[in-house]
Each structure stands twice: as C-alpha cells, then as structure tokens.
Amino acid sequence: MRLFLTGARMQLWLVRRQPDDLLTLCTIPFTVLMLMSIVVHSGRTDLLANAFLAPVLIGLWGFATGLAAEVLLTERWTRSLELGLAAPTSLHPVYLGRVAAVLVLGVVPLLETWVLGRLVFGVTPTLHHPGVFWAAVGASLFAMAGTGLLLAAFMLVNDNGHYQNFLSFPVYVLSGVMVPVEYLPDFLQPLSHAVFLSWSADLMRDALAPAPVAAVWWRLAVIFALGAVALVGGRLSLELTLRRARAEGSVAYA
Amino acid sequence: MRDQLRVLRHGLVVQWLLFRGFHTWKTWTFGWLSRLLIQACFYALIGRMLGSQEQVDYLLIGNLVAIMAIDATVVVLLAVGERQSGTLALMVAAPATHLTVYLGKGLVHLGSGVAASTIAFLTLPPLFGVALPWPWAGLVPLMIFVVGVSCYCYGTCVAAFVLGFPSARWVALNLGYLVLMTFTGVNVPTSFWPEWVRGAISVLPMTHGLAAIRSFVDGGPVSVVAGELALELAVGAGWITVAALGFGRMVTRGRRDGTIEFAS
Numbered sequence: 001m002r003l004f005l006t007g008a009r010m011q012l013w014l015v016r017r018q019p020d021d022l023l024t025l026c027t028i029p030f031t032v033l034m035l036m037s038i039v040v041h042s043g044r045t046d047l048l049a050n051a052f053l054a055p056v057l058i059g060l061w062g063f064a065t066g067l068a069a070e071v072l073l074t075e076r077w078t079r080s081l082e083l084g085l086a087a088p089t090s091l092h093p094v095y096l097g098r099v100a101a102v103l104v105l106g107v108v109p110l111l112e113t114w115v116l117g118r119l120v121f122g123v124t125p126t127l128h129h130p131g132v133f134w135a136a137v138g139a140s141l142f143a144m145a146g147t148g149l150l151l152a153a154f155m156l157v158n159d160n161g162h163y164q165n166f167l168s169f170p171v172y173v174l175s176g177v178m179v180p181v182e183y184l185p186d187f188l189q190p191l192s193h194a195v196f197l198s199w200s201a202d203l204m205r206d207a208l209a210p211a212p213v214a215a216v217w218w219r220l221a222v223i224f225a226l227g228a229v230a231l232v233g234g235r236l237s238l239e240l241t242l243r244r245a246r247a248e249g250s251v252a253y254a
Numbered sequence: 255m256r257d258q259l260r261v262l263r264h265g266l267v268v269q270w271l272l273f274r275g276f277h278t279w280k281t282w283t284f285g286w287l288s289r290l291l292i293q294a295c296f297y298a299l300i301g302r303m304l305g306s307q308e309q310v311d312y313l314l315i316g317n318l319v320a321i322m323a324i325d326a327t328v329v330v331l332l333a334v335g336e337r338q339s340g341t342l343a344l345m346v347a348a349p350a351t352h353l354t355v356y357l358g359k360g361l362v363h364l365g366s367g368v369a370a371s372t373i374a375f376l377t378l379p380p381l382f383g384v385a386l387p388w389p390w391a392g393l394v395p396l397m398i399f400v401v402g403v404s405c406y407c408y409g410t411c412v413a414a415f416v417l418g419f420p421s422a423r424w425v426a427l428n429l430g431y432l433v434l435m436t437f438t439g440v441n442v443p444t445s446f447w448p449e450w451v452r453g454a455i456s457v458l459p460m461t462h463g464l465a466a467i468r469s470f471v472d473g474g475p476v477s478v479v480a481g482e483l484a485l486e487l488a489v490g491a492g493w494i495t496v497a498a499l500g501f502g503r504m505v506t507r508g509r510r511d512g513t514i515e516f517a518s
Contacts, residue, residue, distance in 0.1 A: 026425050030432035034441050035300075038313070041442040042304045050303075166285050169293040179299040 003089070007097025008104075011071070015105070024062035028109040031055040032116045035178060040121055049208040052113055052125045054178035057140075057201055059109025061177075063102050064144045065167045069151035071098045072238075076156070082251045085242060092235060099148040103141050110137070125208045132216050133207035139220050140200040143227025147196070149234030156241050177201050196226035258354050265358020269332070273362045282366070290321040290370045291378065297441065298382045311384050315471060316440035318374045319401055319464050323431045325367025326402050327409035329360030330416060330430060334423040342417075346505050353501050356413065360406060368395070368402045386471060394467055400483050401463030404490030405434065408459045411493045414500030434460050439468075459493065462486040 015021045035051040072095060075081040084091045117124050127133055154163070172178065174188065175197035181189050192198040199222050206213045245251045277286065294317040301310035333356050336342040345352040372395040379386055386394075409430060416426040434440070437447060438460040444452055455461050466482035469475075507513070 023424050023428060027428050027432055030429070030436045033436050037436075037442045037446060038297075038300055038304075038309075041446050042306070042309060044304055047303065163285070166289050169289055169296050173292055173296050173299065178296070179303045183299055183303055 001093075003091070003093035004097035004100070007094035008101035009097075010094075011098035011101035012104075015102075022105075024059050024066060025105070025108055025112065027062070028055050028059045028112050029116055031058055032113050033120065036117060036121050040123075045123070048117075048123060049125050049205050050178050050180075052117060053201060053204050053208070054172075055113045056110045057175075057177040057197055057204075058172060059112075060103070060106040060140060060144055061171060061197060062168075063106040064148040065151060069148060069155045071095055071102070071148075072152045072156045076251075085246060085251060092238065095152065095238070096145070096149055099152060100145050103144050103148060106141065106144060107137070126210075127208060128210045129207040129213050132213050133204055135216075135220055136200055136203040136207060136223070139223040139227070140196070140204075143196040143200070143223050143230065146227040146229070146231030146234060150230045150237060151234075153234050153237035153241050156238075156245075171195065171197065174198070175201060180205075194226075196223050196230075199223045199226070258351070261351075261354045262358040262361075265355040266361050269359035269362040273366075286366075287370050287373060290324070291374050294318050294321055294374050294378055295381075298378070302382070307383060310382050312468075313441060314378060314382050314384050315468060316464060317435075318371060318378065319398060319460065319467060320431075320435045320440045321374060322367040322371035322398055322402050323405045323434045323460060325363045325370060326360075326405035327412065327427055327430045328363040329356060329406060329409040330413040330427040331423055332356060332359050332363075333410075333413035333417060334420045337417060337420055346509070352505070353410075353498055356410060356501075360410065364402050364406045367405075368399050371395075371398045371402070387473060391471065394470065397463060397467050397470065397479075397483060400486055401460050401467070404459035404463060404486050404493070405431075407490040407494035407497065408434075411497035411500060414497045414504060417501075417504050434458060437461075439464050457489055457492065459486065459489055462489060 032051075032055045035054050036048075039045070039047045039051040072081065075084060084094070114124055151167075173184070174192050175181075175195040176184070176192060177197060180202070181192045181198055184192065199219055203213070203216070203219045203223070242251075294314060297317040298310055298314040301307075301313040336345060336352075336356075342352070345355055375394055375398065378384075412426055412430040416423055419426075437451065437455045438444065438458050439455075440460070444455050444461060447455065462482040463486035466479045466486065469482065470479045
C-alpha cells in the first residue's frame with residue numbers, strides 16, 4: 001500500500017509540472033459546449049442527460065488512454081524504467097498508484113460539466129438516483145484503472161501514437177457515451193457489451209432518469225468484472241513485457 | 255521569391271520524409287483516417303438520435319469539413335518541435351525566413367487534412383442519407399482546400415505564440431482546433447452564440463468557408479458562395495500576417511535575451 005501511495009503522490013506531483021498532462025481537463029469544456037449546444041439548439045432537452053454524461057465519460061477515458069497509458073513510456077523516456085526494474089522490490093504497485101492518481105483527476109470533468117452546464121446554458125440534470133450514480137462512477141473509476149494499466153503495458157510494446165489516437169472516437173461510438181448503442185448498426189451492438197464504458201454510460205443515464213433503475217447490482221458487477229479482467233490482464237501483460245525486455249536487453253532501447 | 259519557393263519546397267520534402275517515417279499508408283488509412291471518419295460519424299449519429307434528417311445533414315457536413323482543421327493545425331507541433339530539437343536557432347541564423355520553412359513543413363499535414371476531409375465527403379453522406387448536388391458537389395473539395403489554407407494560417411499563428419511555452423504545445427494544438435469546432439458553425443449555427451461571441455467568430459477560419467460550403471450544397475447563389483470563400487481567404491491572410499509578426503517578435507526577443515534554445 002505504501003508503494004501504491006508513493007506512486008500516486010509522485011504522479012500528482014509530476015502533473016503539476018507539465019501543463020500538457022492536464023490536456024484532457026482543457027479540452028472537456030469544449031466537448032461540453034459542443035454537445036450541450038447541439039441538444040439545446042435542437043430543443044431536445046430530454047437528451048440533456050446524454051450531453052452531460054458524454055463529456056464526463058470522455059474525460060475519464062481521455063485520462064486513461066492519455067496520461068495513464070503513458071506512465072511506463074515516460075519512465076522509459078526519462079531512463080528511470082531500468083532503475084525501477086533494478087530495485088529490490090516489485091514496482092507494480094507504484095505504477096498502479098500512478099495510474100490510479102491519474103484517474104482521480106478523471107473525476108474533475110464531472111465538476112467541469114456541471115459548472116459549465118449551469119453557467120453557460122443554465123441547466124443541470126437532476127440526479128434522481130444519486131446512490132446508483134455514484135456507485136456507477138466508483139465502479140467506472142476502478143474499471144478505468146484496470147484499463148489504464150492494461151494500456152500502459154500495451155503502449156510499452158507499441159511505442160507510437162497510432163493506437164492512442166485510434167482509441168478515442170471509435171470507443172465513444174462503440175460504447176454509446178452520447179448516442180445509445182441501439183442507434184448503432186446491428187452488427188456493432190454486441191461488441192459494445194465488451195466495453196465497460198457502455199455499461200457505465202447506460203447505468204449513469206438511468207440514474208439521471210426518474211424511472212426506477214433495473215438490475216443495478218448486475219450492471220455494477222459487470223463494470224467491476226470488466227475492470228478486474230483488464231486489471232489482471234494489465235498486471236500479467238506488464239509482467240511478461242518487462243520480463244521479456246529484461247531478457248532481450250531492450251528495457252532502455254526498444 | 256524564387257529563393258523562398260526553394261526553401262518552401264525543401265521544408266515540404268523534409269516534412270514528407272518525416273511524415274513517411276511516422277505513417278505508412280496502412281497506419282494513415284486504418285489509424286488516422288478511420289479515426290477521423292468515425293469522429294464525423296459520432297456527430298452524425300447525434301443527429302440521428304435527435305430524430306431529424308436535417309440535423310444529420312447539418313452535423314455531418316460540418317464535421318466533414320472540421321476534421322480537416324485537426325490536421326491543418328498540426329503545424330503548432332512542428333514549430334515547437336524545431337525549438338525542442340535545437341534546430342530553431344540554426345533556422346533563425348539562416349538567411350531565409352524561418353516562417354517559410356514552417357509553412358513548407360506544415361503543407362504535408364494540410365494535404366493530409368484535405369485528403370481526409372475529401373474522402374469523408376465522398377464516403378459518409380450516402381451512409382447517412384445526406385443528399386448532395388452531384389456533379390457540382392465535386393467542387394466542394396476545392397472549397398475544403400480553401401478552408402484548409404485558412405485553418406493552416408491560423409495554426410501557424412497559434413504556433414508563433416506557443417513557441418515561448420513548448421510544454422503547452424499539445425494543449426495549444428487541441429484548444430486551437432476545438433475553438434474552431436465549437437464556435438464556427440460546425441455543430442450549431444453561429445447565430446446560436448451570443449452577439450459578443452459572434453464578433454470573434456467572424457474572424458475565425460472555417461466560419462465563412464463552412465458557410466460557403468453549406469450554401470453551395472443547399473443550392474445557394476454563386477455570389478454568396480464566392481463572397482464567403484473570399485472572406486475565408488481574407489481571414490487566413492489576417493492570421494498569417496499576425497503569425498509573421500509573432501514569429502518575428504519571438505525571434506527578436508530570443509536573440510536579445512538568449513532564450514531561443516531555452517524554454518520549457
């Protein structure tokens with residue numbers, strides 16, 4: 001736990017030094033303005049919940065695919081990865097702590113969205129089921145931490161910007177963060193069930209609606225399960241990647 | 255003039271080689287282009303969710319053009335990259351103006367943006383039931399090019415001012431094109447925004463060019479289309495003038511206090 005907290009503290013300290021690390025927080029207000037303006041202009045105030053939740057989930061995903069995914073890459077760029085590997089203790093808790101710290105920042109878009117909605121458009125959604133909503137946020141943060149670790153391990157092997165770029169709008173479409181999955185072509189809909197964001201988006205939208213929320217525990221369990229799969233996958237993948245890098249002597253030059 | 259064109263060509267060749275080092279046709283097509291196409295689909299799907307074909311038309315056309323702005327403003331990264339790699343000082347010391355080099359280097363990304371936007375224009379409308387006035391719609395890529403040039407001038411201006419803050423280059427790039435995507439009539443008409451915002455919007459690139467494209471697609475008068483395109487070019491000229499002044503100011507100050515190579 002001490003290593004985990006050390007990693008988290010270190011990451012928050014690093015973020016303060018690099019404005020680019022807070023890129024997602026700077027872009028979210030524009031996403032809010034774009035999506036809210038579309039809904040408000042069309043007069044479909046019944047879709048305000050979609051426009052509120054999409055920037056929140058996009059922000060969370062942005063942190064996972066951006067800053068969190070680059071945690072290990074940054075270690076390599078700054079030549080501290082080999083020092084970490086030479087340390088007597090396992091550094092996985094440190095890396096996980098750094099990824100988790102990034103995702104704590106992922107809650108900030110929620111605040112940004114609410115504030116902008118109130119200030120610019122004079123509207124905020126009503127939280128009809130706050131318990132369900134916050135449980136969904138918590139489960140999503142856990143799932144995002146797992147996904148972040150998995151992506152960090154993946155990025156260490158695939159050190160280029162192609163995948164990172166691709167993991168934005170295709171995932172937003174597939175997971176229905178703004179437009180529910182039923183508007184997608186039939187052949188794509190089953191795929192969305194494998195993305196935890198689609199479960200998060202659905203559950204959060206339902207938490208903002210007045211109707212009772214169905215199958216809350218089951219849906220929360222799915223988000224946690226998908227997050228756990230990513231976490232275990234990330235942990236194993238990181239272990240294998242680092243072991244191979246050690247064996248090949250490619251820790252610093254790959 | 256001929257010397258400037260030679261510098262421009264060399265800048266273009268250098269960046270083309272760098273671009274090919276980063277992208278293969280596969281990574282550009284399946285990584286970059288497909289991502290941009292899906293981005294346009296994301297907004298068109300919102301139109302579908304709103305339950306109005308008119309909204310689908312508006313959002314799709316707007317976002318087809320807007321994806322070009324992302325590539326056109328990549329020039330922000332190129333300019334800051336020169337400073338980080340230590341070549342800015344050499345370029346400043348060279349007899350040719352460094353602005354020409356940047357312009358040449360960024361042309362590759364402008365080409366990429368226009369290509370992506372044109373492919374999107376040719377492929378996505380049929381998927382979303384958006385009717386286009388063929389064969390005249392074949393002229394739209396030329397209008398997209400005009401918008402691209404204007405966005406590129408704007409990106410160069412952003413680059414000139416972010417040179418002093420290299421660690422904020424990604425923020426500057428993203429904010430640069432997001433401002434355009436938010437306010438210039440991509441998703442909602444510019445009249446949606448308050449009066450005082452509209453004044454600023456009228457001097458942003460894409461505002462007039464996109465209005466020209468929408469008017470053309472809707473069968474509007476040629477005079478309106480040509481007028482809006484002329485305004486778009488005038489806006490681009492204004493931005494490139496400010497960019498030249500900004501670069502000059504940065505170089506003068508950097509020479510004076512020796513900070514051309516030292517900024518974080």
